[in-house]
């Protein structure tokens with residue numbers, strides 16, 4: 001059994017957290033990850049109150065948290081109340097300044113995870129009082145800034161945390177798909193990992209069968225970075 005500060009802090013068996021992938025990380029996937037000994041986070045994403053209530057209800061009895069896209073949450077701040085009413089195991093904020101929401105989350109004594117892509121954002125997360133900083137490198141699926149690799153960002157953020165806020169925990173995110181990636185992240189100074197794409201590929205994820213088949217059949221050389229999904233969904237990302 002691999003124990004780290006993360007497994008102790010959250011009372012979990014494995015230092016693995018499910019990324020709160022918008023709509024993909026529903027109750028079924030989040031509870032599967034928690035039940036397997038990690039920590040599942042429901043993907044609150046852009047924000048749909050009814051969906052969030054339904055998924056929390058479906059996960060009832062299993063300890064799960066949830067995550068939001070911060071700039072989108074700023075447009076619908078009531079979604080945070082819905083999440084906090086369900087006593088989540090954690091709330092994760094990504095893509096935007098966490099400060100406006102951090103106070104409410106911490107006042108509810110819910111652990112705050114902040115996902116960052118740069119050292120500057122890591123400083124902002126520490127200023128906001130994050131309990132856990134998630135260092136997301138450019139290998140990550142979904143959105144990201146894409147300028148830093150996971151391999152260099154984790155040790156940079158680990159050094160920053162050691163100097164400024166040693167009790168804050170650190171997760172590495174981006175390109176971790178198996179035990180080798182987890183071991184690498186721990187060696188670089190993380191307390192655990194946040195995994196998205198690998199869990200996207202599981203049957204518990206809310207993904208169309210066709211997309212699953214295409215992705216599973218593909219190899220890493222076929223990776224591309226594109227904003228086409230945002231264009232077809234008319235999402236206007238302000239922070240990238």
Ligand SMILES: Cc1cc2nc3c(=O)[nH]c(=O)nc-3n(C[C@H](O)[C@H](O)[C@H](O)COP(=O)(O)O)c2cc1C
Nearest residue numbers: 019021022045094140141142173174175195196197
């Ligand atoms: C399909 C997909 C959707 C995502 N949606 C979100 C999201 O809504 N909110 C968020 O904070 N991160 C989201 N992410 C990014 C993850 O939080 C995480 O940084 C990433 O999955 C880690 O890299 P990996 O995909 O290589 O494991 C998403 C990732 C994927 C693959």
